[in-house]
Amino acid sequence: MKKDAFYHALKVVSTACTGCTHCMHVCPTSAIRIKHGKAVIDEAACTDCGMCLKSCPQHAIIVAQDDFAEILRFPFRVILLPTVFIGQFGEDITEEQIFAELHNLGFDYVIEVDKATGLLLEGTKRYMAEHPEQRPFISNFCPAIVRLIQVRFPSLIPHIIRLKQAMDITAAYVRKKYIDLGIPEKDIGVFYVTQCAAKIAAIKCPVGEERSSVDGVINMDFIYNKLRLSLNQHKGEPVREIPEQYHLPPQALRWTQSGGEAANYEGRCLAIDEIHNVIDILEKIENDELGDIDFLELRACDHSCAGGALTTNNRFLTLERLKKRGEYYIAHHLSSVNKMPRYADFLSRQMQLNGEILPRPIEKLDEDLTVALQKMEKIARIMKVLPQVDCGACGAPTCQILAHDIVQGKAKLSQCIFMQKILTQEGALTPEESLAMSAEIWGDEKFENIEQI
Amino acid sequence: MEFNYNLEGGNFSRAGAASSEVKKLLKQLNVSPALIKRIVIALYEAEVNVVAHAYEGVMNVVFDNQTIRVKITDKGPGIPDIGLAMQEGYSTASPKVREMGFGAGMGLPNMKKNCDSLSIESQVGVGTTVTMITHLQ
Known part of the structure; x- marks a missing residue:
């Protein structure tokens, strides 16, 4: 896969753009100008937060995705889902139906990345104990926030936690599991369903990591439409039983929601969502106005991933669905069948990111x-x-x-x-x-x- | 290059605004992040001092090729004993101000720590002038 120096997933479709300036006014890093009647994004300043896409009345800003047909080149196809994907559907569509239809669409294994949050939580607690000098810790969960810090708050880079996130841990887990079961590594294709542009950019051009364990991305709105169509076509048919079907505990379901990380750590932990709110807090942190913060969970989207640019459902309805899923888990005394801990040592060893997060300040007028x-x-x-x-x-x-x-x-x-x-x-x-x-x-x-x- | 920012005594909701503006300028000048941090911490302390103790003030910022020189002049009660005020933990802040999280008695010592040179002139009943100079390279 080609790795551009600063890959950006957000693209302006110039035939659709009318130069209306909506995007230009909402961009938190002032990365957009109008030239010849079209919006132009400055790649050095863009954080892939997706504010421009959400504000565009012409739907002229899109998220570039991999060719879906490419996926079929891999004999063994894995689809990684963020938990908000299940939240895109109403309660009339069960998790079992969603998993089954993804198999019908050609995937051999379906897994939600938030299965890895248990391991990640343990790993993060260990990391915090080993790196007390980094306090206040800033979560690297949201790739748009990591990029925002690189371009606007480079002095805060040393506070960013340097661990793989759930998506990469899960990808590494699935890969290892099926290699151990005898499938050649080159035959395994791992694809992530993304709710936002920033996750794509993080896969194509990871910050502080050589390469991502994910082979490609599928836009959430795209796979949602495909799945809805498939569900309609198989209406009334018995739902195929999927061996890997499981239930996720509430802690894992909450991870991508606002507060989902911050609730787990000791001390003074703040959870901030929406990029302008994040900027406001980062200004204060940079000024040392807030003394004793231990952990910052920062997310670019309003209501975190439920508000991602590629989601289709109303973010409040998404959260309602996920809440009910968690309540069902508790009410039915379910337990999560999670085989990932068997690989805990293997996954924990490679959880640490060693590459540098480079400052890319956009505000400087000159080097001299x-x-x-x-x-x-x-x-x-x-x-x-x-x-x-x-x-x-x-x-x-x-x-x-x-x-x-x-x-x-x-x-x-x-x-x-x-x-x-x-x-x-x-x-x-x-x-x-x-x-x-x-x-x-x-x-x-x-x-x-x-x-x- | 000179900039002036008005500071309003008692308006805690705006405390830090001037320091943030200066921070933007320092970023534009490509000053190293670590140095920006030092300067801004000192400025913020000085700004909060005016808000917490004085009636009004001005933050005057002058850049040249080597240094940033900040002069914060306020009209206020003044400092009767500067030596005492420089001691860590010494504070004359009212309980109301302390409730807001300010007034821990670290202001002046923190400013001294985070600039290259600090001078304070004060006249009781008239006001205080704090000058801080830091080299930018």
């Missing part, structure tokens, strides 16, 4: 302090003339960011429509030049329909 200072002075001068209404008509989200782009040679002061009016009145710019400038930002077609009024 003297040059950066000159640019900062220039920004201050530019800000005195810009209107500070943050209208976005220049193709940048705020006046401040336009000024930043100007000093970096990525934009011109005349992109500001207020400036254009002043320059036109002063005769420094002809009306034709002003129009041409706007057309460069917004595309020619936005200026061609005037006769239709």
Whole structure:
């Protein structure tokens, strides 16, 4: 699998994008500009949080996924599910039906990654005891948050826990299990159903890890549609019995929900969801405003993974379904058939991540302090003339960011429509030049329909 | 390059806002994360001091190629004994302020620890001026 330096799963479909600026205004790292009437994402600043996708009224931002047909190349196919996948379905569809239909779709083994949370919890507690200097610990659960810290809060990188997450532990487990059962390693294909763009980016371009144990990804909305169709086709037929069918205990079900990690550790543990809330807390941590925090669970999406960009169900209904699943487990005195602990030693040994998490600061104006200072002075001068209404008509989200782009040679002061009016009145710019400038930002077609009024 | 931020005595909900703004500037100047952390901790302490003790103040920040020089001037009660105030654990904060998690008596010592040079001038009944200088490289 090709590994780009900074792989991003979020792509703009330029034929669908109207340059409406919704995404540009919500991006937490100001990674989006409008050029020629289309949104353009700056790969260095993007964290794959998915806010742009959720805000797009044209559905012009998509998550690139692997070709589903590629999966069939592997003779033995494993599908890894996050628990929120079951939550996408109403109670009329049972877990048994979902597992059976995934087999009907061509998978040989179905497993939810949160089966590994027991091992991960033990591993994390050991890790915390061994690395007290890292306190406050920041969970590396959400890949968008790890990337956010790299680009906006590099000073907090040393606090990030360096352990494999449930998805990778489960993938390693399944692989080992079937190799031990005699299936050649190259024949085993492990695919993860993802609820968000960030998990894809983490698989294609893992941070602090050589390669991911997962071979490919399937977008949750895609497999949901396939499964619904298949369920309809097999309506009324007896549900096929799947040998690996199991029940998950409430602790594992809660892991991907807000508070699911934080509830397990000693001391002062905070659970924060939604990326702007996370930024707010990280600012405080960076200022040392919150003294005695022990553990931070930080998730980019509102209501954590239930609010992922590729989910199909309402996040509150997802949580309701998962809650009922947990209650059923308790009411029926079920026990989890989890064979993973048999491999506990093998999995624990490789749980630690050894690669570096590199700082990738996006805010610096220049490597050289003297040059950066000159640019900062220039920004201050530019800000005195810009209107500070943050209208976005220049193709940048705020006046401040336009000024930043100007000093970096990525934009011109005349992109500001207020400036254009002043320059036109002063005769420094002809009306034709002003129009041409706007057309460069917004595309020619936005200026061609005037006769239709 | 000079920046000024107004500080409002008693407004704890905004305490830290000026320090956060300065932090953004330090990130733009590509100052190392460890150094940013030191500077911001010192600034935050100074900012909270004004909010907790004074009526109003100004944080004046001047960058040159080598240093950041921050002068925090407030109108307030002043410090009668600076030597005593520099001792760890010594605090004149009211119980109300302590309830909010401030006023542990670590402010000035913490500021001294986290900057290259600290000077304090104070006049009882008039106000206090704290100057902190830190080298950026």
